[in-house]
Amino acid sequence: MAGIFQRSLRLRTALRHLSPQSPLSWAVTGRHTPLDLHCPFLPSTSWQFAACSRKLHTGADRPSPAAAPDRLPFSRITQEDLAFFRKILPGRAVTDPDLLESSNVDWLKSVKGSSELLLRPETTEEVSQILKYCNSRNLAVNPQGGNTGLVGGSVPVYDEIILSTALMNNILTFDSISGILTCQAGCVLENLSLYLEDRDYIMPLDLGAKGSCHIGGNVATNAGGLRLLRYGSLRGTVLGLEVVLADGRVLDCLVTLRKDNTGYDLKQLFIGSEGTLGVITSVSILCPRKPKSVNVVFLGCETFEQLLKTFQLSRGMLGEILSAFEFLDSECMRLLNTHLKLRNPISDCPFYVVIETSGSDSTHDGEKLHHFLEEAMTSSLVTDGTVATEDSKIKALWSMRERVTEALTHDGFTYKYDISLPVERIYQLVTDMREHLGDRAKSVVGYGHVGDGNLHLNVTSPAKDPALLAAIEPFVYEWTASCNGSISAEHGLGLKKRNYIYYSKPSQAVALMGNIKAMLDPKGILNPYKTLPDDLK
Ligand SMILES: O=C(O)CC[C@@H](O)C(=O)O
């Protein structure tokens, strides 16, 4: 390491703060932490036409996506209903408006319901009794986990009964040989992580919202997060689910097997269904071993093209130890500085990258990282950087990426877009949006999961601004569809994005989703106004 450090000093693009000690010191205690052929938004080069060849699934024939849905004809809660809930959930049927307030509003404070009843079951049997009753009485239900969702899926729209999983927070079993954990849906992600770390394992997912989000909510929204590049999506790591159906039947698919090809994989229907098909009450999940060696580097790149080349290089040179490749742009950095007083750990650059390696041999991992950084520096892909060698610094570097969402909330009203694109296109959308909006927006920022081709495009304004929204949408969705992208990579559709589903799914697929919904929840009581578009209702 001394060699690379001295050589780096001779380079104009020297990486600062590389450990001058032996590669062994790199081992850190770890952060246990279609377009017809006219695409008006893209420069008309021939390869872009090739990428923009899919037909848009949307058009003037669709309902206005922005229109608020009317309240559907569900029953209203009566005194008899309240008496029933108080009987089956003594002290856990909450009607106090002060206590209900926070459950009626989403984390972004952008959607507010007017529910008058919050139910806090502790067991699957209680959830079953609640849903059986609500189904018979035609009462709408809003299942709620940690209420950290970003698309208005986790709060009522009108007076739906809120069914919280907060008290269903028991770990059921953990098999230390297979690494399979089973737990109730209301376990907070961070608590599960801490439990597993004591046993030399980790959760296969990690999110900025880990301190509040529930595993049931994570599964119901198929949350992605920071480790997806390494451990894949919940569709692969969730082995089994217990789900209560709309009529109260309990579907026990809580298997703890790696392999099970007996018929249709029903759990997949509930993963990412946002509580519209059933209420997830327990989860079994395959957990990876805790890596013995974790390194985090924070790098600066002059252009997005160089950032992409750095990504390619990291895949080739870090191989199996690469566990995260995340980015933020200089506008994100400005918001982190201004609103959260977080200091840029390196010199100012247009783009920043957080790379994490996780492995089992610190010497081996340190050498690989050393060679990668040397190559990235000498080929001028990165202009500055720092390496974390201790836990507190690793956390500090990660917070530069994890806290962008929080910084945005202090910048004004935020319009959020969670887009999947071919990775080489992701930043072009930010550039085009900036140009398109001009000075109508306060800030237009881009950050996200480069490794997953997932861009978080956020636009802020001093206050809610319908004219600005009309300039952003449907521009952003048409742009995305023109590149065969997805309008929701990992946040789901919830209330806010449901009517844009046709930009990413053909009408046949949406109609089939409607059939599945009608079969599992014929009265439509589960999380109404969410996920599926208005024209299916
Ligand atoms: O706030 C957002 O737009 C993204 C939130 C989250 O998915 C992240 O990756 O930080």
Ligand SMILES: [Zn+2]
């Ligand atoms: Zn994300």
